[in-house]
Amino acid sequence: MKKLTAQGMRDMFLGFFKEKDHAIIASGSVIPENDPTVLFTTAGMHPLVPYLMGQPHPAGKRLANVQKSIRTGDIDSVGNESHLTFFEMLGNWSLGDYFKKEMIPWSWEFLTSDKYLGIPVDRLAVSVFEGDENAPRDDESADIWACCGMPRERIFFLGKEENWWGPAGLTGPCGPDTEMFYITDKEPCSNTCSPACSCGRYLEIWNDVFMQYNKTAEGNYETMAHKNVDTGMGLERVLCVMNGVKSVYETELFVPIIQKIEELSGADYAIASETDRRAIRIIADHMRTATFILGDDMGVSPSNVDQGYVLRRLIRRAVRFGMQLGMEEGFTKELAQVVIEEYSGAYPELTRNSAFVLEQLILEEERFQRTLRQGTRMFERALSKLPEDAKTIPGEDAFRLYDTYGFPIEMTVEMANENGLDVDIADFEHRFKEHQQKSQQGAQQRFKGGLADNSEQTTKLHTATHLLQAALRKVLGDEVAQKGSNITAERLRFDFSFGRKVTKEELAEVERLVNEAIQANAPVTSEEMTLDEAREKGAIGLFEDRYGEKVKVYTIEGFSVEVCGGPHVENTGEIGSFKIKKEESSSAGVRRIRAVIGE
Numbered sequence: 001m002k003k004l005t006a007q008g009m010r011d012m013f014l015g016f017f018k019e020k021d022h023a024i025i026a027s028g029s030v031i032p033e034n035d036p037t038v039l040f041t042t043a044g045m046h047p048l049v050p051y052l053m054g055q056p057h058p059a060g061k062r063l064a065n066v067q068k069s070i071r072t073g074d075i076d077s078v079g080n081e082s083h084l085t086f087f088e089m090l091g092n093w094s095l096g097d098y099f100k101k102e103m104i105p106w107s108w109e110f111l112t113s114d115k116y117l118g119i120p121v122d123r124l125a126v127s128v129f130e131g132d133e134n135a136p137r138d139d140e141s142a143d144i145w146a147c148c149g150m151p152r153e154r155i156f157f158l159g160k161e162e163n164w165w166g167p168a169g170l171t172g173p174c175g176p177d178t179e180m181f182y183i184t185d186k187e188p189c190s191n192t193c194s195p196a197c198s199c200g201r202y203l204e205i206w207n208d209v210f211m212q213y214n215k216t217a218e219g220n221y222e223t224m225a226h227k228n229v230d231t232g233m234g235l236e237r238v239l240c241v242m243n244g245v246k247s248v249y250e251t252e253l254f255v256p257i258i259q260k261i262e263e264l265s266g267a268d269y270a271i272a273s274e275t276d277r278r279a280i281r282i283i284a285d286h287m288r289t290a291t292f293i294l295g296d297d298m299g300v301s302p303s304n305v306d307q308g309y310v311l312r313r314l315i316r317r318a319v320r321f322g323m324q325l326g327m328e329e330g331f332t333k334e335l336a337q338v339v340i341e342e343y344s345g346a347y348p349e350l351t352r353n354s355a356f357v358l359e360q361l362i363l364e365e366e367r368f369q370r371t372l373r374q375g376t377r378m379f380e381r382a383l384s385k386l387p388e389d390a391k392t393i394p395g396e397d398a399f400r401l402y403d404t405y406g407f408p409i410e411m412t413v414e415m416a417n418e419n420g421l422d423v424d425i426a427d428f429e430h431r432f433k434e435h436q437q438k439s440q441q442g443a444q445q446r447f448k449g450g451l452a453d454n455s456e457q458t459t460k461l462h463t464a465t466h467l468l469q470a471a472l473r474k475v476l477g478d479e480v481a482q483k484g485s486n487i488t489a490e491r492l493r494f495d496f497s498f499g500r501k502v503t504k505e506e507l508a509e510v511e512r513l514v515n516e517a518i519q520a521n522a523p524v525t526s527e528e529m530t531l532d533e534a535r536e537k538g539a540i541g542l543f544e545d546r547y548g549e550k551v552k553v554y555t556i557e558g559f560s561v562e563v564c565g566g567p568h569v570e571n572t573g574e575i576g577s578f579k580i581k582k583e584e585s586s587s588a589g590v591r592r593i594r595a596v597i598g599e
């Protein structure tokens with residue numbers, strides 16, 4: 001197979017699509033600029049959602065790029081052989097332009113032609129959608145693959161789990177995809193071995209999504225007039241395949257980072273124990289991701305909420321594993337320097353923001369070291385409280401050390417052993433699982449609100465959004481329900497179900513009602529209650545998505561009662577004034593209003 005460098009691969013992909021008349025667009029930020037419902041940009045399509053929904057893109061209908069992407073999921077379990085928290089996604093898009101009969105032959109050409117990847121055909125397999133009650137079997141794609149030269153026995157028909165790309169939210173563009181796989185030397189695991197199983201025989205390298213349906217609020221799938229294509233190829237994965245290395249960590253992208261870890265720790269990746277090798281991988285992965293988050297122009301720094309929280313976890317987890325390898329304080333900035341140097345050509349923002357990256361890492365390492373020292377004192381106190389003949393440290397103490405002081409359980413066990421004690425691991429794990437569930441629910445709730453930040457201006461706009469929804473329901477009726485909300489310090493954007501254009505007169509009336517509520521300087525109060533109590537109180541809100549027993553209900557006396565996580569102003573008067581800037585269609589049956597305050 002062709003040996004490729006990372007830059008060679010980026011250039012080859014973009015060059016190919018440039019030849020097919022695509023505009024090459026820049027990578028978006030790793031922090032989504034227009035979608036506060038998720039923390040990080042997870043794929044190349046993510047920043048393009050408005051254009052996939054029909055808004056014209058200034059660069060045209062054919063686009064391609066390399067997108068910085070982050071998927072953190074459950075951070076505590078990342079760091080295995082293949083999982084990366086940061087990756088680069090090579091992607092191309094058709095915005096209502098070409099479709100399957102162009103895209104599949106292009107994928108074929110790029111994968112098999114000697115001018116491009118030149119992968120032997122017998123090393124390739126593809127999967128297509130097998131069909132279900134909502135959408136037919138994708139024979140069209142299968143036939144095009146066969147026509148290109150893909151043997152029928154390596155065209156697998158798979159179900160929705162594997163070959164369907166859902167809408168970004170509950171409604172919107174969606175459709176079948178076709179995935180391309182590299183066949184490794186691993187023997188089939190069974191007679192039914194297919195790209196759907198995880199035995200390692202089939203490695204996914206590319207995914208062409210064909211957005212041909214619009215999922216409506218009623219759950220129907222309508223064929224879209226403007227069909228989109230959205231493809232994604234993971235750079236690290238494809239480099240791994242092309243260069244015949246066993247893991248992404250052995251690709252050129254990781255070599256300099258791992259070398260630096262070896263230099264600073266004295267470990268040797270090639271012959272390290274499985275535990276140490278895992279530690280090296282985790283440090284390399286986390287420091288690369290942390291550098292890209294800090295190095296983004298959005299200027300996120302470690303904190304206890306949102307992106308800052310994930311960033312903090314990544315850095316601290318890297319530090320913990322660094323300590324395990326005996327690395328000295330201050331190593332994170334040294335690794336960040338390697339990342340910056342390596343990636344500065346492709347991502348100049350890293351150089352631009354390098355001082356910030358290094359300074360933040362130094363600060364966060366210091367803070368963490370302080371916490372660790374406090375934790376050690378807490379450990380000693382816990383120890384002194386145990387009865388003379390105690391043999392184990394209770395799970396409760398071990399968990400507090402983990403949760404409050406960031407002590408990895410391994411470290412607590414080690415310290416316990418040094419004192420001739422064990423740790424009640426079963427109890428610790430029980431508490432840990434409980435905590436994980438809670439924090440996942442917390443994360444879900446935190447980002448439902450659609451707030452970009454918690455600034456004063458955003459808070460005011462958030463309260464204004466409640467007034468807007470209440471006024472819309474008063475003027476247009478109960479058919480109005482929130483479908484989405486996106487609030488930045490500059491403006492609010494509110495999507496709601498309603499079947500037609502809202503008239504000028506209706507908008508004027510909505511605006512008048514909101515301003516009336518502002519002038520009334522009504523108090524905004526909140527109360528915790530069960531979902532049932534909230535319903536009884538007539539609260540509106542996204543009930544289906546709530547977890548747990550209790551919800552918070554915000555009441556604006558005389559105007560609105562709504563389930564919500566906050567934050568809000570104390571009195572509506574703080575909002576000043578309210579003005580609707582625009583009303584438009586967002587998708588079928590959904591309208592969108594943009595409004596500002598205090599003008």
Ligand code: SER
Pocket residue numbers: 042043044045091207208209230231232233
């Ligand atoms: N959105 C698809 C993916 O993430 C294709 O880009 O795989």
